[in-house]
Amino acid sequence: MNEPAKRILIAEDDANIRNLLSSYLSIxxxxxxxxxxxxxxxxxxxxxxxDLVVLDIMLPGADGLEIxxxxxxxxxxPVLLLTALGAEDDRIEGFQAGADDYMVKPFSPRELVARVGAILRRTGGAAQQDPASEGAGEETASATHPIQLDWDCKSATYQGxxxxxxxxxxxxxxxxxxRPGVVFSRNELLDVLYPHGESVVQKAVDVHIHNIRKKLGENGARLLQTVRSFGYRLAKHHDDAS
Structure with a gap:
Protein backbone atom coordinates (compact mmCIF):
# COMPACT_ATOMS: atom_id res chain seq x y z
CA MET A 1 0.00 0.00 0.00
CA ASN A 2 1.36 3.42 -0.96
CA GLU A 3 2.01 5.92 1.80
CA PRO A 4 -0.16 9.05 1.75
CA ALA A 5 1.49 12.06 0.16
CA LYS A 6 3.39 14.34 2.52
CA ARG A 7 1.61 17.63 3.10
CA ILE A 8 3.61 20.85 2.94
CA LEU A 9 2.68 24.42 3.81
CA ILE A 10 4.35 27.10 1.68
CA ALA A 11 4.41 30.62 3.14
CA GLU A 12 5.88 33.03 0.58
CA ASP A 13 4.70 36.56 -0.22
CA ASP A 14 6.01 36.59 -3.80
CA ALA A 15 3.18 35.05 -5.82
CA ASN A 16 5.48 33.90 -8.65
CA ILE A 17 7.80 32.04 -6.27
CA ARG A 18 4.84 30.69 -4.28
CA ASN A 19 3.16 29.27 -7.38
CA LEU A 20 6.43 27.89 -8.73
CA LEU A 21 7.20 26.05 -5.49
CA SER A 22 3.68 24.70 -5.24
CA SER A 23 3.89 23.38 -8.81
CA TYR A 24 7.30 21.74 -8.38
CA LEU A 25 6.37 20.10 -5.09
CA SER A 26 3.03 18.89 -6.47
CA ILE A 27 4.70 17.41 -9.55
CA ASP A 51 4.72 17.26 7.47
CA LEU A 52 6.94 20.27 6.68
CA VAL A 53 6.75 24.05 6.31
CA VAL A 54 8.59 26.17 3.74
CA LEU A 55 8.82 29.65 5.27
CA ASP A 56 9.98 32.89 3.69
CA ILE A 57 11.64 35.02 6.37
CA MET A 58 10.36 38.38 5.06
CA LEU A 59 6.63 37.69 5.36
CA PRO A 60 4.08 40.43 6.06
CA GLY A 61 1.89 39.95 9.12
CA ALA A 62 4.32 37.72 11.01
CA ASP A 63 7.82 37.07 9.71
CA GLY A 64 9.26 33.63 9.14
CA LEU A 65 11.56 33.71 12.16
CA GLU A 66 8.66 34.60 14.45
CA ILE A 67 6.56 31.77 12.99
CA PRO A 78 10.36 20.46 10.16
CA VAL A 79 10.99 23.98 8.83
CA LEU A 80 12.87 25.07 5.70
CA LEU A 81 13.55 28.82 5.67
CA LEU A 82 13.80 30.91 2.50
CA THR A 83 15.48 34.30 2.43
CA ALA A 84 17.21 36.87 0.28
CA LEU A 85 19.63 37.43 3.18
CA GLY A 86 22.69 35.27 2.63
CA ALA A 87 25.08 36.50 5.33
CA GLU A 88 26.34 33.90 7.79
CA ASP A 89 24.82 35.77 10.75
CA ASP A 90 21.40 35.68 9.05
CA ARG A 91 21.65 31.93 8.49
CA ILE A 92 22.73 31.35 12.08
CA GLU A 93 19.76 33.41 13.29
CA GLY A 94 17.54 31.07 11.28
CA PHE A 95 19.02 27.99 12.94
CA GLN A 96 18.71 29.65 16.34
CA ALA A 97 15.01 30.13 15.64
CA GLY A 98 14.76 26.35 15.14
CA ALA A 99 14.99 25.92 11.36
CA ASP A 100 16.05 22.53 10.00
CA ASP A 101 17.50 23.96 6.79
CA TYR A 102 17.99 27.27 5.01
CA MET A 103 18.00 28.34 1.35
CA VAL A 104 19.09 31.69 -0.06
CA LYS A 105 17.26 33.30 -2.98
CA PRO A 106 17.60 32.94 -5.88
CA PHE A 107 17.56 29.15 -5.70
CA SER A 108 16.79 26.20 -7.93
CA PRO A 109 13.26 24.79 -7.38
CA ARG A 110 14.70 21.35 -8.11
CA GLU A 111 17.22 21.79 -5.30
CA LEU A 112 14.45 22.89 -2.94
CA VAL A 113 12.47 19.73 -3.76
CA ALA A 114 15.62 17.68 -3.09
CA ARG A 115 16.18 19.42 0.24
CA VAL A 116 12.56 18.90 1.26
CA GLY A 117 12.98 15.19 0.57
CA ALA A 118 16.25 15.09 2.52
CA ILE A 119 14.69 16.84 5.53
CA LEU A 120 11.75 14.44 5.56
CA ARG A 121 14.09 11.44 5.35
CA ARG A 122 16.24 12.54 8.25
CA THR A 123 13.29 13.62 10.41
CA GLY A 124 11.35 10.40 9.99
CA GLY A 125 9.29 11.43 6.99
CA ALA A 126 10.45 8.35 5.08
CA ALA A 127 11.43 4.83 6.06
CA GLN A 128 14.76 4.79 7.88
CA GLN A 129 16.91 2.27 9.66
CA ASP A 130 15.97 2.02 13.31
CA PRO A 131 18.45 4.35 15.05
CA ALA A 132 18.64 1.97 17.99
CA SER A 133 20.10 -0.68 15.68
CA GLU A 134 22.80 1.57 14.22
CA GLY A 135 26.20 1.34 15.81
CA ALA A 136 25.46 -2.14 17.16
CA GLY A 137 28.15 -3.33 19.52
CA GLU A 138 29.17 0.18 20.55
CA GLU A 139 28.76 1.40 24.09
CA THR A 140 25.67 3.55 24.51
CA ALA A 141 24.66 5.82 27.37
CA SER A 142 23.40 3.76 30.30
CA ALA A 143 19.84 3.62 31.59
CA THR A 144 20.99 5.70 34.58
CA HIS A 145 22.16 8.59 32.41
CA PRO A 146 20.06 11.73 33.09
CA ILE A 147 19.33 12.09 29.36
CA GLN A 148 17.30 9.31 27.76
CA LEU A 149 16.13 8.97 24.16
CA ASP A 150 13.20 6.97 22.84
CA TRP A 151 14.26 6.26 19.25
CA ASP A 152 10.93 4.76 18.25
CA CYS A 153 8.93 7.78 19.40
CA LYS A 154 11.68 10.32 18.56
CA SER A 155 11.33 11.76 22.06
CA ALA A 156 13.75 12.65 24.85
CA THR A 157 13.73 13.14 28.60
CA TYR A 158 16.12 14.82 31.02
CA GLN A 159 15.97 13.68 34.64
CA GLY A 160 12.60 12.12 33.86
CA ARG A 179 29.07 6.89 21.88
CA PRO A 180 29.24 8.68 25.25
CA GLY A 181 32.64 10.13 26.06
CA VAL A 182 33.71 10.07 22.40
CA VAL A 183 34.55 13.43 20.82
CA PHE A 184 32.66 14.30 17.62
CA SER A 185 34.09 16.98 15.36
CA ARG A 186 31.79 19.61 13.89
CA ASN A 187 32.18 18.02 10.46
CA GLU A 188 31.15 14.62 11.83
CA LEU A 189 28.03 16.14 13.37
CA LEU A 190 27.29 17.98 10.12
CA ASP A 191 27.43 14.60 8.37
CA VAL A 192 24.89 13.32 10.90
CA LEU A 193 22.58 16.25 10.15
CA TYR A 194 23.16 16.44 6.40
CA PRO A 195 24.17 12.98 5.14
CA HIS A 196 23.51 13.94 1.52
CA GLY A 197 26.09 16.73 1.51
CA GLU A 198 23.75 19.72 1.58
CA SER A 199 25.58 23.04 1.83
CA VAL A 200 25.32 24.55 5.31
CA VAL A 201 27.44 26.73 7.57
CA GLN A 202 29.63 24.80 10.03
CA LYS A 203 28.46 27.04 12.88
CA ALA A 204 25.02 25.42 12.56
CA VAL A 205 26.34 22.65 14.82
CA ASP A 206 27.40 25.20 17.46
CA VAL A 207 23.94 26.77 17.35
CA HIS A 208 22.20 23.41 17.83
CA ILE A 209 24.52 22.48 20.72
CA HIS A 210 23.86 25.88 22.32
CA ASN A 211 20.11 25.34 22.03
CA ILE A 212 20.29 21.83 23.52
CA ARG A 213 22.39 23.08 26.44
CA LYS A 214 19.88 25.85 27.06
CA LYS A 215 17.09 23.29 27.26
CA LEU A 216 19.13 21.18 29.70
CA GLY A 217 19.49 24.14 32.06
CA GLU A 218 22.39 24.75 34.41
CA ASN A 219 24.01 21.36 33.71
CA GLY A 220 23.87 21.78 29.93
CA ALA A 221 27.54 22.64 29.41
CA ARG A 222 28.66 19.85 31.76
CA LEU A 223 26.54 17.24 29.99
CA LEU A 224 27.42 18.41 26.46
CA GLN A 225 31.10 19.18 26.78
CA THR A 226 33.22 21.28 24.45
CA VAL A 227 36.63 19.84 23.63
CA ARG A 228 38.55 22.87 22.44
CA SER A 229 39.79 22.69 18.84
CA PHE A 230 38.15 19.28 18.38
CA GLY A 231 34.39 19.30 18.90
CA TYR A 232 31.81 18.00 21.39
CA ARG A 233 31.15 14.95 23.53
CA LEU A 234 28.44 13.71 25.87
CA ALA A 235 29.45 13.18 29.50
CA LYS A 236 29.78 9.41 29.84
CA HIS A 237 28.26 9.10 33.30
CA HIS A 238 26.12 11.29 35.50
CA ASP A 239 29.11 11.92 37.77
CA ASP A 240 31.10 13.27 34.80
CA ALA A 241 28.63 16.15 34.54
CA SER A 242 28.55 17.05 38.20
Whole structure:
Protein backbone atom coordinates (compact mmCIF):
# COMPACT_ATOMS: atom_id res chain seq x y z
CA MET A 1 0.00 0.00 0.00
CA ASN A 2 1.36 3.42 -0.96
CA GLU A 3 2.01 5.92 1.80
CA PRO A 4 -0.16 9.05 1.75
CA ALA A 5 1.49 12.06 0.16
CA LYS A 6 3.39 14.34 2.52
CA ARG A 7 1.61 17.63 3.10
CA ILE A 8 3.61 20.85 2.94
CA LEU A 9 2.68 24.42 3.81
CA ILE A 10 4.35 27.10 1.68
CA ALA A 11 4.41 30.62 3.14
CA GLU A 12 5.88 33.03 0.58
CA ASP A 13 4.70 36.56 -0.22
CA ASP A 14 6.01 36.59 -3.80
CA ALA A 15 3.18 35.05 -5.82
CA ASN A 16 5.48 33.90 -8.65
CA ILE A 17 7.80 32.04 -6.27
CA ARG A 18 4.84 30.69 -4.28
CA ASN A 19 3.16 29.27 -7.38
CA LEU A 20 6.43 27.89 -8.73
CA LEU A 21 7.20 26.05 -5.49
CA SER A 22 3.68 24.70 -5.24
CA SER A 23 3.89 23.38 -8.81
CA TYR A 24 7.30 21.74 -8.38
CA LEU A 25 6.37 20.10 -5.09
CA SER A 26 3.03 18.89 -6.47
CA ILE A 27 4.70 17.41 -9.55
CA UNK A 28 7.03 15.52 -7.22
CA UNK A 29 4.20 13.92 -5.27
CA UNK A 30 3.63 16.33 -2.38
CA UNK A 31 0.35 17.90 -1.33
CA UNK A 32 0.69 21.64 -0.82
CA UNK A 33 -1.13 24.59 0.67
CA UNK A 34 0.28 28.01 -0.21
CA UNK A 35 -0.26 31.33 1.59
CA UNK A 36 1.15 34.81 1.11
CA UNK A 37 1.48 36.22 4.64
CA UNK A 38 2.42 35.22 8.16
CA UNK A 39 -1.06 35.54 9.64
CA UNK A 40 -2.48 33.10 7.10
CA UNK A 41 0.42 30.72 7.76
CA UNK A 42 -0.34 30.70 11.49
CA UNK A 43 -4.03 30.03 10.81
CA UNK A 44 -3.22 27.09 8.55
CA UNK A 45 -0.79 25.68 11.10
CA UNK A 46 -3.49 25.86 13.77
CA UNK A 47 -6.15 24.24 11.60
CA UNK A 48 -4.25 21.58 9.61
CA UNK A 49 -1.58 18.93 10.01
CA UNK A 50 1.58 19.33 7.94
CA ASP A 51 4.72 17.26 7.47
CA LEU A 52 6.94 20.27 6.68
CA VAL A 53 6.75 24.05 6.31
CA VAL A 54 8.59 26.17 3.74
CA LEU A 55 8.82 29.65 5.27
CA ASP A 56 9.98 32.89 3.69
CA ILE A 57 11.64 35.02 6.37
CA MET A 58 10.36 38.38 5.06
CA LEU A 59 6.63 37.69 5.36
CA PRO A 60 4.08 40.43 6.06
CA GLY A 61 1.89 39.95 9.12
CA ALA A 62 4.32 37.72 11.01
CA ASP A 63 7.82 37.07 9.71
CA GLY A 64 9.26 33.63 9.14
CA LEU A 65 11.56 33.71 12.16
CA GLU A 66 8.66 34.60 14.45
CA ILE A 67 6.56 31.77 12.99
CA UNK A 68 9.46 29.34 13.33
CA UNK A 69 9.84 30.23 17.01
CA UNK A 70 6.10 29.75 17.56
CA UNK A 71 6.29 26.32 15.92
CA UNK A 72 9.17 25.33 18.19
CA UNK A 73 7.20 26.25 21.31
CA UNK A 74 4.98 23.20 21.02
CA UNK A 75 5.95 20.94 18.12
CA UNK A 76 8.86 19.49 16.16
CA UNK A 77 7.48 20.20 12.68
CA PRO A 78 10.36 20.46 10.16
CA VAL A 79 10.99 23.98 8.83
CA LEU A 80 12.87 25.07 5.70
CA LEU A 81 13.55 28.82 5.67
CA LEU A 82 13.80 30.91 2.50
CA THR A 83 15.48 34.30 2.43
CA ALA A 84 17.21 36.87 0.28
CA LEU A 85 19.63 37.43 3.18
CA GLY A 86 22.69 35.27 2.63
CA ALA A 87 25.08 36.50 5.33
CA GLU A 88 26.34 33.90 7.79
CA ASP A 89 24.82 35.77 10.75
CA ASP A 90 21.40 35.68 9.05
CA ARG A 91 21.65 31.93 8.49
CA ILE A 92 22.73 31.35 12.08
CA GLU A 93 19.76 33.41 13.29
CA GLY A 94 17.54 31.07 11.28
CA PHE A 95 19.02 27.99 12.94
CA GLN A 96 18.71 29.65 16.34
CA ALA A 97 15.01 30.13 15.64
CA GLY A 98 14.76 26.35 15.14
CA ALA A 99 14.99 25.92 11.36
CA ASP A 100 16.05 22.53 10.00
CA ASP A 101 17.50 23.96 6.79
CA TYR A 102 17.99 27.27 5.01
CA MET A 103 18.00 28.34 1.35
CA VAL A 104 19.09 31.69 -0.06
CA LYS A 105 17.26 33.30 -2.98
CA PRO A 106 17.60 32.94 -5.88
CA PHE A 107 17.56 29.15 -5.70
CA SER A 108 16.79 26.20 -7.93
CA PRO A 109 13.26 24.79 -7.38
CA ARG A 110 14.70 21.35 -8.11
CA GLU A 111 17.22 21.79 -5.30
CA LEU A 112 14.45 22.89 -2.94
CA VAL A 113 12.47 19.73 -3.76
CA ALA A 114 15.62 17.68 -3.09
CA ARG A 115 16.18 19.42 0.24
CA VAL A 116 12.56 18.90 1.26
CA GLY A 117 12.98 15.19 0.57
CA ALA A 118 16.25 15.09 2.52
CA ILE A 119 14.69 16.84 5.53
CA LEU A 120 11.75 14.44 5.56
CA ARG A 121 14.09 11.44 5.35
CA ARG A 122 16.24 12.54 8.25
CA THR A 123 13.29 13.62 10.41
CA GLY A 124 11.35 10.40 9.99
CA GLY A 125 9.29 11.43 6.99
CA ALA A 126 10.45 8.35 5.08
CA ALA A 127 11.43 4.83 6.06
CA GLN A 128 14.76 4.79 7.88
CA GLN A 129 16.91 2.27 9.66
CA ASP A 130 15.97 2.02 13.31
CA PRO A 131 18.45 4.35 15.05
CA ALA A 132 18.64 1.97 17.99
CA SER A 133 20.10 -0.68 15.68
CA GLU A 134 22.80 1.57 14.22
CA GLY A 135 26.20 1.34 15.81
CA ALA A 136 25.46 -2.14 17.16
CA GLY A 137 28.15 -3.33 19.52
CA GLU A 138 29.17 0.18 20.55
CA GLU A 139 28.76 1.40 24.09
CA THR A 140 25.67 3.55 24.51
CA ALA A 141 24.66 5.82 27.37
CA SER A 142 23.40 3.76 30.30
CA ALA A 143 19.84 3.62 31.59
CA THR A 144 20.99 5.70 34.58
CA HIS A 145 22.16 8.59 32.41
CA PRO A 146 20.06 11.73 33.09
CA ILE A 147 19.33 12.09 29.36
CA GLN A 148 17.30 9.31 27.76
CA LEU A 149 16.13 8.97 24.16
CA ASP A 150 13.20 6.97 22.84
CA TRP A 151 14.26 6.26 19.25
CA ASP A 152 10.93 4.76 18.25
CA CYS A 153 8.93 7.78 19.40
CA LYS A 154 11.68 10.32 18.56
CA SER A 155 11.33 11.76 22.06
CA ALA A 156 13.75 12.65 24.85
CA THR A 157 13.73 13.14 28.60
CA TYR A 158 16.12 14.82 31.02
CA GLN A 159 15.97 13.68 34.64
CA GLY A 160 12.60 12.12 33.86
CA UNK A 161 11.03 15.29 32.42
CA UNK A 162 10.20 15.74 28.74
CA UNK A 163 12.98 17.39 26.73
CA UNK A 164 11.59 19.17 23.68
CA UNK A 165 14.19 18.69 20.94
CA UNK A 166 13.92 19.69 17.30
CA UNK A 167 14.60 17.01 14.68
CA UNK A 168 18.15 18.27 14.17
CA UNK A 169 18.81 18.38 17.92
CA UNK A 170 17.48 14.83 18.27
CA UNK A 171 19.83 13.65 15.51
CA UNK A 172 22.83 15.21 17.28
CA UNK A 173 21.83 13.69 20.62
CA UNK A 174 21.33 10.30 18.98
CA UNK A 175 24.92 10.33 17.71
CA UNK A 176 26.34 11.51 21.04
CA UNK A 177 24.25 9.08 23.13
CA UNK A 178 25.43 6.11 21.07
CA ARG A 179 29.07 6.89 21.88
CA PRO A 180 29.24 8.68 25.25
CA GLY A 181 32.64 10.13 26.06
CA VAL A 182 33.71 10.07 22.40
CA VAL A 183 34.55 13.43 20.82
CA PHE A 184 32.66 14.30 17.62
CA SER A 185 34.09 16.98 15.36
CA ARG A 186 31.79 19.61 13.89
CA ASN A 187 32.18 18.02 10.46
CA GLU A 188 31.15 14.62 11.83
CA LEU A 189 28.03 16.14 13.37
CA LEU A 190 27.29 17.98 10.12
CA ASP A 191 27.43 14.60 8.37
CA VAL A 192 24.89 13.32 10.90
CA LEU A 193 22.58 16.25 10.15
CA TYR A 194 23.16 16.44 6.40
CA PRO A 195 24.17 12.98 5.14
CA HIS A 196 23.51 13.94 1.52
CA GLY A 197 26.09 16.73 1.51
CA GLU A 198 23.75 19.72 1.58
CA SER A 199 25.58 23.04 1.83
CA VAL A 200 25.32 24.55 5.31
CA VAL A 201 27.44 26.73 7.57
CA GLN A 202 29.63 24.80 10.03
CA LYS A 203 28.46 27.04 12.88
CA ALA A 204 25.02 25.42 12.56
CA VAL A 205 26.34 22.65 14.82
CA ASP A 206 27.40 25.20 17.46
CA VAL A 207 23.94 26.77 17.35
CA HIS A 208 22.20 23.41 17.83
CA ILE A 209 24.52 22.48 20.72
CA HIS A 210 23.86 25.88 22.32
CA ASN A 211 20.11 25.34 22.03
CA ILE A 212 20.29 21.83 23.52
CA ARG A 213 22.39 23.08 26.44
CA LYS A 214 19.88 25.85 27.06
CA LYS A 215 17.09 23.29 27.26
CA LEU A 216 19.13 21.18 29.70
CA GLY A 217 19.49 24.14 32.06
CA GLU A 218 22.39 24.75 34.41
CA ASN A 219 24.01 21.36 33.71
CA GLY A 220 23.87 21.78 29.93
CA ALA A 221 27.54 22.64 29.41
CA ARG A 222 28.66 19.85 31.76
CA LEU A 223 26.54 17.24 29.99
CA LEU A 224 27.42 18.41 26.46
CA GLN A 225 31.10 19.18 26.78
CA THR A 226 33.22 21.28 24.45
CA VAL A 227 36.63 19.84 23.63
CA ARG A 228 38.55 22.87 22.44
CA SER A 229 39.79 22.69 18.84
CA PHE A 230 38.15 19.28 18.38
CA GLY A 231 34.39 19.30 18.90
CA TYR A 232 31.81 18.00 21.39
CA ARG A 233 31.15 14.95 23.53
CA LEU A 234 28.44 13.71 25.87
CA ALA A 235 29.45 13.18 29.50
CA LYS A 236 29.78 9.41 29.84
CA HIS A 237 28.26 9.10 33.30
CA HIS A 238 26.12 11.29 35.50
CA ASP A 239 29.11 11.92 37.77
CA ASP A 240 31.10 13.27 34.80
CA ALA A 241 28.63 16.15 34.54
CA SER A 242 28.55 17.05 38.20
Missing amino acids: NGFETDAVGDGSAALRHLAEHRY CRKIRQNRSL AALDLTHSEFKIMTALMR
